[in-house]
Amino acid sequence: MVRNYRRKRYYSTPQRILVHLSSPETLSPGLASRTQEGIAEATLCGRSTVTKWLIRFEREGVVAGSRARVPGHRVRKTVYGLTPAGWARADELRKRMASEVVEVRAPGLDPMPMVVSAIPKALPTYVTLASTVSLVSEGRLDLGRLAARPAAGTTYVICGESFPRPEAIFGREKEASALDRWFASRSPVLVLTGLAGIGKTALAAHWILERSPNMHVYWQAFQGSTTPASFLKDLCSLLARLGRRATASHTSEFGLHHVDLIRRLLAHDMKTLPLLVVLDAFEKASPAMVRFLRQTLFSLGPGMRFRILLISRLLPRAGTLAGLARGRRIESLALKGLDVKSSLALLRHRGWRGTEEAVARRIAATVKGHPLLLQLAAQGGPSVSADLT
Known part of the structure; x- marks a missing residue:
C-alpha cells in the first residue's frame, strides 16, 4: 500500500447519499435523480433504507426536501438537496476520498489500486463518483458489476x-x-x-x-x-x-x-x-x-x-x-428584481424575523427586489432593515 493512503472497505448509505446529492453529474438527468426513488437507484440502496436516512438527515439539517413537478409523474414529488451544513459534510467526505484507495477490477485487466476520487477521472465512460462509492465492496471496485445493471437510456452530463x-x-x-x-x-x-x-x-x-x-x-x-x-x-x-x-x-x-x-x-x-x-x-x-x-x-x-x-x-x-x-x-x-411576493418569500427564507408585512414590503420596494440586497437585509437584523426603510 502506498504511504499516506488507506484502504477503504466500503461506503455506508449516508456517505453514498451525500456523494450523490453533491455530484453535478448525478443531478444532470433532472429532478428525478433527487427523489427517494432516484437516490435509491443511484446509490444501489433499498428505497426504505434511503427513506430512513433522508428523514434523519432532514432532522439534522443536512438535507432539505421540497415539493416539485418531476417529469414522468402526475403529482408533485419530494426532491432533496443539501443544505449548507450538508455541503460542508459532503466536502469533508470528498477530501477524505483523495487519500482512500480501493482495488479496481475489470474484465480483461489486472487488478490495480486506485485513489477513489481519481477513478471517475480515469474511467469517465464507466463510472461517476456516486456510482464508484456505491459499488465499492470489501475494498474492491468490480466494474464487471456494471454490465449487469440495466441501461437507462442516454445520460446527459x-x-x-x-x-x-x-x-x-x-x-x-x-x-x-x-x-x-x-x-x-x-x-x-x-x-x-x-x-x-x-x-x-x-x-x-x-x-x-x-x-x-x-x-x-x-x-x-x-x-x-x-x-x-x-x-x-x-x-x-x-x-x-x-x-x-x-x-x-x-x-x-x-x-x-x-x-x-x-x-x-x-x-x-x-x-x-x-x-x-x-x-x-x-x-x-x-x-x-x-x-x-x-x-x-x-x-x-x-x-x-x-x-x-x-x-x-x-x-x-x-x-x-x-x-x-x-x-x-x-x-x-x-433580468430585473423580484416581485413583492417573491421578495417577501426570500426575506423569510433568509431569516428575516420581522412581524409587520408593511415593513417587509417597504424593504422590498427600497431595494427594488434585488435578491442580494434582500439577503443582506434579512441577515442584518432590525438595524439594517430600519436603514433600508
Whole structure:
C-alpha cells in the first residue's frame, strides 16, 4: 500500500447519499435523480433504507426536501438537496476520498489500486463518483458489476468545476418560461443580462437542473485569469469523455497553433452533439479570450446542434456573436428584481424575523427586489432593515 493512503472497505448509505446529492453529474438527468426513488437507484440502496436516512438527515439539517413537478409523474414529488451544513459534510467526505484507495477490477485487466476520487477521472465512460462509492465492496471496485445493471437510456452530463451549487430561488417563473421558449426556438444563443447579484447564475443553474434539457452541459465561469488554453482544455475534456477526440488530440500535440484548424476540428467534434454551452460572467473574459471565442466557437455557424447561454452584466459588443447568427436571431433576456411576493418569500427564507408585512414590503420596494440586497437585509437584523426603510 502506498504511504499516506488507506484502504477503504466500503461506503455506508449516508456517505453514498451525500456523494450523490453533491455530484453535478448525478443531478444532470433532472429532478428525478433527487427523489427517494432516484437516490435509491443511484446509490444501489433499498428505497426504505434511503427513506430512513433522508428523514434523519432532514432532522439534522443536512438535507432539505421540497415539493416539485418531476417529469414522468402526475403529482408533485419530494426532491432533496443539501443544505449548507450538508455541503460542508459532503466536502469533508470528498477530501477524505483523495487519500482512500480501493482495488479496481475489470474484465480483461489486472487488478490495480486506485485513489477513489481519481477513478471517475480515469474511467469517465464507466463510472461517476456516486456510482464508484456505491459499488465499492470489501475494498474492491468490480466494474464487471456494471454490465449487469440495466441501461437507462442516454445520460446527459454536466461538466465544469464552476457549475454552481443549486440553491432555492423565488419567483422567476416568467424568466424560466422565457428560457423554455428560447430553447424551443431556432435561436442559437441567448444572452442573459442583469446587475451583479440579481440572480442570473442562480436562474440558469436552476433552469438546467429543473428542466433537464436533453443536452450535455458545459459550464464555464470566466475570470480575468481564464485563458484560451484552459478553456479549450476543459471543453476538450468533455468532448473526449463523449467520444469526440479530434480537437483534444490536435491540441495535446500542437497547443493553440493553427486556430483555423482548431475551429474546423471543433466543428467536426460538435457537429451532431447535443450540447448546451454556458458562458458565465462573460464580462470578465479577457480580450484575448473573447478574440479566441470569436475565431473558434462563435464562428461555427449554422448546422450545429449546440446552443450557447451567455451570462453577462452587459450585452456583448456588436459583432461578437455575428458568426453564430448568420440570419438567425440572437435572443436576450434582461433580468430585473423580484416581485413583492417573491421578495417577501426570500426575506423569510433568509431569516428575516420581522412581524409587520408593511415593513417587509417597504424593504422590498427600497431595494427594488434585488435578491442580494434582500439577503443582506434579512441577515442584518432590525438595524439594517430600519436603514433600508
